[in-house]
Amino acid sequence: MSAREVILARIRSSLTDVPVGVAPERDVPVAWKYAQAVDVGDVLGSFAQRVADYKATVVRCAASEVPDEIAKALTTLGVRSVVVPTGLEESWKDAVTKAGAHVVVDSEEHRLSHKELNDTGAVLTAAAVGAAQTGTIVLDHSADQGRRALSLVPDVHVCIVRADQVVSGVPEAVARLKASVQAGQPLTWISGPSATSDIELSRVEGVHGPRTLYVIIAE
Numbered sequence: 001m002s003a004r005e006v007i008l009a010r011i012r013s014s015l016t017d018v019p020v021g022v023a024p025e026r027d028v029p030v031a032w033k034y035a036q037a038v039d040v041g042d043v044l045g046s047f048a049q050r051v052a053d054y055k056a057t058v059v060r061c062a063a064s065e066v067p068d069e070i071a072k073a074l075t076t077l078g079v080r081s082v083v084v085p086t087g088l089e090e091s092w093k094d095a096v097t098k099a100g101a102h103v104v105v106d107s108e109e110h111r112l113s114h115k116e117l118n119d120t121g122a123v124l125t126a127a128a129v130g131a132a133q134t135g136t137i138v139l140d141h142s143a144d145q146g147r148r149a150l151s152l153v154p155d156v157h158v159c160i161v162r163a164d165q166v167v168s169g170v171p172e173a174v175a176r177l178k179a180s181v182q183a184g185q186p187l188t189w190i191s192g193p194s195a196t197s198d199i200e201l202s203r204v205e206g207v208h209g210p211r212t213l214y215v216i217i218a219e
Contacts, residue, residue, distance in 0.1 A: 035175030037168040043132045047166045048217060050135025054192025056213035063218040066160060067095035070124065073158050073214045074099040079121040082158075083112065083150055087143025088126065092160065096124060106146055114153060122156035123210070128187075129176045130161045133169035137161060137215070139188040140180035148186055157210040159190070163219045 001009075018027045040046040044060075052058045061069050070092055074082065081102040084093055096103045104120055106112045112120075126144035127137050137159060139145045151157055167173050177187060194209030205211045 034171065036171055038133050038171070040132045040168050043168050044163055044166055044217065044219070047130050047132035047135060047161075050132065051130075051137070051192070051213075051215050052135075054135055054213075055195075056192050056215050058215045058217065060217045060219060063162070066216055066218050067091045067098070069216045070095035070158060070160075071099040073216070074101050074122065077122065077156055077212065077214065079156055081119075081121045083117060083120045083123045083146075083154060085125060085144060085146030085150060087145075088124065089144065092124065106150055111147075114149065117149060117153035120154050122158055123150045123154040124158045125151060125160070127159055127161045127165060128180065129173045130166040131168070131170050131173040132166060135191060136170070136173070137190045138173060138177060139190065140177060140185045141188070142180070142185070148188055151188055151190070152209045155210055156212040156214065157190075158214045158216070160216050160218055163217060166217075 048058045048060060057073075059069050059073070074096065079099075079101050081104055082096045083104045083106055084096065086105060086107045093103055101121070104112065104116075106117075123146070125139065125146060126142075128140040128142065128145070129138045130136070131138070139151055141148055145151070167176060180187065190209075190213065193205055193211050193213045194207055195203055195205045196207050197203055
């Protein structure tokens with residue numbers, strides 16, 4: 001039996017006395033207030049600062065200026081091709097073309113291979129939630145974010161986060177994501193560009209995802 005099977009078996013065993021039709025979290029009351037906010041002061045300012053602390057580039061702009069900022073980002077990064085999900089806002093897709101880059105659409109009808117994704121310069125997505133306290137961005141892979149591989153394989157990720165998607169901390173973020181979880185959607189939690197350290201604590205970037213994270217906050 002694998003470790004995963006052992007863990008799942010123990011969870012099932014611990015739930016055997018829960019009456020049918022009763023949600024497990026309601027069977028045993030917990031002295032905890034879910035979805036509560038944490039004090040971070042200026043929520044949007046704290047979010048921008050924390051994301052930047054993770055070595056990501058952060059730009060704040062009006063919602064109407066997002067296409068221009070996308071074009072600036074792609075030009076600055078020297079990106080020549082960008083994969084986009086089908087549900088991405090049209091003006092954001094148009095910005096890719098205006099920047100002189102080639103738009104590559106990943107869809108159910110034409111799912112790009114890992115090699116095709118690897119050969120693409122960047123991915124452009126929206127987001128689901130941002131948590132200010134930790135500077136974390138969460139994708140729930142709705143239509144404007146695409147499937148999980150899109151945000152993991154290309155070396156550059158340009159991510160648009162709307163101001164009303166930013167909450168104070170993880171408890172609030174989890175509450176926002178409840179519907180996505182219940183719908184069975186996967187979640188990708190992003191705290192800066194992909195990086196890890198070897199045994200000598202030498203930082204290595206881009207091991208498990210994009211080496212460059214460019215975040216545009218639409219206010």
